[in-house]
Amino acid sequence: MALDGSLERLRREGHIVVVGASLAGLRAAETLREEGFTGTLTLIGDEPYEPYDRPPLSKQVLLGRVPVDHTALPRRLAIDARWRLGVAATGLDMAAKRVALADGTSVEYDRLLIATGVRSRPWPNELEAGLDGVFTLRTRDDAARLVHRLRAGPRRVLVIGAGFTGSEIASVCRERELPVTVAERGPAPLVGALGGVIGEVAAELQHEHGVDLRCGVMVTGLEGDGAGRLRRAHFSDGDALEAEVAVVALGATRNTEWLAGSGLAAGPRGIACDAGCRAFDIRGIVADDVFVAGDVARSPHPLFGYQFLSLEHWGNAVAQAEVAAHNMISPGERRRPHLWTPYFWSAQFGVNIKSVGVPNMADQVIVSQGSLGEHRFTAAYGYQGRVIAAVTFDQAKWLEFYQRQIEQAAPFPPPFTAVDRRPEGMRPVPAGFPDPSVPTHGPEVTVSGHSPTDQRVTFTPA
Amino acid sequence: MTSVSLLGQILDHANRADPYPLYAELRRTPVVRDEFGPYLVSTYWEIHSLLHDPRVSSDVRHLAPEARTTVSTDDPDLPPSFIRLDPPDHDRLRRLIMxxxxxxxxxxxxYDLRGEISSIVSDLIDRFQGRDRIDLVEDFSYPFPVTVICRLLGVPHEDEQRFHGWADTVATAIEPPVGTPEERQAHREAVREARHQLAAYLSGLIDQRRRAPRDDMISGLATDRGADESPMSLPEMLSNLTLLLIAGHETTVNIISNGMLTLLRHLDALERLRADPDLIFPLVEELLRFEPPVQLLPERTTLDDIEIAGTTIPKGASLWLVPASGNRDPQRFPEPDRFRPDRPDNQHFGFGSGIHNCIGAPLARLEAQAALTELVRRLDNPRLVEDPPPYRRNAVLRGPRHLAIAYDGLKR
Incomplete structure (x- = not known):
């Protein structure tokens, strides 16, 4: 089937601009070349580094096993791109098809891919955030600064927020034999992502590894000494703690501010796009030449009632980038939908945690294999009588089976006999997710309704 | 339905040299109950799915005695090895080994065995000097992995020959039985005797290493106190060490023999490898797909009814998965019958998949990469003397019994 003339021209000599030079941006660029795009390709990134991998930053890099500059992403093929690194995109003019950059220049495009991702949510008090010893962890530079400080052997590290990143940092501190306190507003670590039942196991892991875990408290203030160095943290329960290092791990914020006024349906929840990764404008109409992929995207998913999902997952960035790139240079009938089943992993306290599906949509959970007490198990999550997610602690090899259960809308609780099904795994219990309007942290799945132009986010407390 | 049992034909030694047309026939019905009794599963995605299905058990004790078709390699006097167990027992033993x-x-x-592997390879090839023909199986494939596994476990060099003999006999037990009832009985006796001798030898070695540990796996197992669970008992060690020995030995013999056979049938690939030694990495993966050392995974059991590919396999059925057929499934691999040394997207079943995924895979890869690269580099103008070569009886662990190769000279 012949391509129409304009698409053929785009593939041959068009200009594709990718904003965001991280995992999604790089994989999209590679896919474009793999699928025969021979025109000009420009990659714009606000960091000065070539694309690198983030998962190791909170694990091997913090442990000092891998130098921070050894995290570059492997290249699958030469992409022959123009790189604009260390320059943030600051605006988008869709009518003129032009991206404005922080250095005052601009780049015109025929097709645009937005993959600007997320950044870590900063400590809300700017003065306190500026204290020497207060860190966040999202970028290479963040990791370099933090690992340098951990290597110096601080007397105590405070981790604020026990989502996945916070828990992984606490795990690294214990492996480095550093005293660590974790402060979590919720009733248990990982509770926003995995619910209270599994959160309880995460809490046990922290206790067993010597973490001073404090749940149900908020850090109300960070106090510096005369030289501007962090020395103490104050808690909502009135307690105070001496600490030289505090890592703020309160989740992420989507990098969409630069799109303000562009007319795209972009807001704090991300940029809405259709299943084919085409961005919606604020009228709810898809833009023909603007595509979205990775953490910054929110797109409708058929497995979850066509609600829009935002996924801060490594695998989603790869899969969505490949679909977006394919669709950017394919005619309508050859385009593909992004139907990826949410999937992520974490490594902490010697345990490999993996999750498939959307646990935080669930109302019930059942331990279908293994045992919570042994910290080795597979938990299936149910929503209105069907399997909606599964989480494994050191049992990742079963996850594919549960993924198929989710994809086939299999009944919940699982009725079958399986290996290692224990008496405790015969009865489902409430999954124990906190109020969804409370912001959570960590590789996050956010289900955000049916409207592409919904830009409201209500945080509790405000 | 087939009128002649396809499983019977697959097990028939006459079809050993080229079972692939039979697998293609089998794939016409992805899940089929064979006249022999078991359900055969031959297509990639169905095998993949069942290898990850917690309703499928590897514990033969879940199988009705009349449904059992093979002689176990396990010693009836010892606890089952972890390949024949389900979680949580399987997981505990596998963790302790890991x-x-x-x-x-x-x-x-x-990783640290690399140097030793490469010098074992060089020594064996040096012995080809002054000849113009070798039997690769006898002269290389057999002695190589048994030497490596002895080093890994910590078996002294002088005991390797005895090891080789026991391993050879015990491994035949995995074959479906053939011959008259008397022959079968004699076979079982021979296997039993070899198992006992091997166990007695290993007990002595474990005891020595417990008292004076060295840097080897037997010392590691003998002195490990476990983390949060009980360490391996002596019977568990005997059972699982025997398994590692057999599984680590017989399969590697076959991948090297199958590998050279395949390269000598595809001289363009052999020349490419000679010019570009880095080709060995994807090439070994393609070999594992094209001629996998483990062709069949017999005797898994369903703990519940399983609906798959339009068939319901009932609870308690005996399940035979055919990974060598899945590896040739055109629904998964384009041009599956073509040997493509640089094949992309090659997620084969050469090492299985799921919780029983081959524990020796990293070692087997190193061995195959080192052996094939060096054989190809040093043999001048190698060629097959006989094609197809004679095959061993075993249908599960399939490979040539002899592989005569002629050559013009030996490079340094």
Whole structure:
């Protein structure tokens, strides 16, 4: 089937601009070349580094096993791109098809891919955030600064927020034999992502590894000494703690501010796009030449009632980038939908945690294999009588089976006999997710309704 | 339905040289109950799905006695090895082995064998000097992995020959029985005797290493106190060490023999490898797909009814998965019958998949990469003397019994 003339021209000599030079941006660029795009390709990134991998930053890099500059992403093929690194995109003019950059220049495009991702949510008090010893962890530079400080052997590290990143940092501190306190507003670590039942196991892991875990408290203030160095943290329960290092791990914020006024349906929840990764404008109409992929995207998913999902997952960035790139240079009938089943992993306290599906949509959970007490198990999550997610602690090899259960809308609780099904795994219990309007942290799945132009986010407390 | 049992034909030694047309026939019905009794599963995605299905058990004790078709390699006087167990027992034993075999506790165990592997390869090839023909199986494939596994476990060099003999006999037990009832009985007796001798030998070695540990796996197992669970008992060690010995030995013999056979049938690939030794990495993966050393995974059991590919396999059925057929499934691999040394997207079943995924895979890869690269580099103008070569009886662990190769000279 012949391509129409304009698409053929785009593939041959068009200009594709990718904003965001991280995992999604790089994989999209590679896919474009793999699928025969021979025109000009420009990659714009606000960091000065070539694309690198983030998962190791909170694990091997913090442990000092891998130098921070050894995290570059492997290249699958030469992409022959123009790189604009260390320059943030600051605006988008869709009518003129032009991206404005922080250095005052601009780049015109025929097709645009937005993959600007997320950044870590900063400590809300700017003065306190500026204290020497207060860190966040999202970028290479963040990791370099933090690992340098951990290597110096601080007397105590405070981790604020026990989502996945916070828990992984606490795990690294214990492996480095550093005293660590974790402060979590919720009733248990990982509770926003995995619910209270599994959160309880995460809490046990922290206790067993010597973490001073404090749940149900908020850090109300960070106090510096005369030289501007962090020395103490104050808690909502009135307690105070001496600490030289505090890592703020309160989740992420989507990098969409630069799109303000562009007319795209972009807001704090991300940029809405259709299943084919085409961005919606604020009228709810898809833009023909603007595509979205990775953490910054929110797109409708058929497995979850066509609600829009935002996924801060490594695998989603790869899969969505490949679909977006394919669709950017394919005619309508050859385009593909992004139907990826949410999937992520974490490594902490010697345990490999993996999750498939959307646990935080669930109302019930059942331990279908293994045992919570042994910290080795597979938990299936149910929503209105069907399997909606599964989480494994050191049992990742079963996850594919549960993924198929989710994809086939299999009944919940699982009725079958399986290996290692224990008496405790015969009865489902409430999954124990906190109020969804409370912001959570960590590789996050956010289900955000049916409207592409919904830009409201209500945080509790405000 | 087939009128002649396809499983019977697959097990028939006459079809050993080329079972692939039979697998293609089998794939016409992805899940089929064979006249022999078991359900055969031959297509990629169905095998993949069942290898990850917690309703499928590897524990033969779940199988009705009349449904059992093979003689176990396990000693009836010892507890089952972890390949024949389900979680949580399987997981505990596998974890305990991994503690002294691989990351995170012992990340260098396999890696540090590289130097030794390459000198074993060189020594064996040096012995080809002054000849113009070898039997690759006898002269190379057999002695090579048994030497490596002895080093890994910590078996002294002088005992390797005895080891080889026991391993050979015990491994035949995995074959479906053939011959008259008397022959079958004699076979069982021979296997039993070899198992006992091997166990007695290993007991002595474990005892020695417990008192004076060295840097080897037997010392690791003998001295490990476990983390949060009980360490391996002596019977468990005997059972699982026997398994590692057999599984680590017989399969590697076959991948090397199958590998050279395949390269000598595809001289363009052999020349490419000679010019570009880095080709060995994807090439070994393609070999594992094209001629997998483990052709069949017999005797798994369903713990519940399983609906798959339009068929319901009832609870308690005997399940035979055919990974060598899945590896040739055109629904998964384009041009599956073509040997493509640089094949992309090659997620084969050469090492199985799921919780029983081959524990020796990292070692087997190193062995195959080192052996084939060096054989190809040093043999001048190698060629097959006989094609197809004679095959061993075993249909599960399939490979040539002899592989005569003629050559013009030996490079340094």
């Amino acid at each position: 503690r002294t075999y691989g990351p995170p506790h012992t990340p260098r165990r396999v």
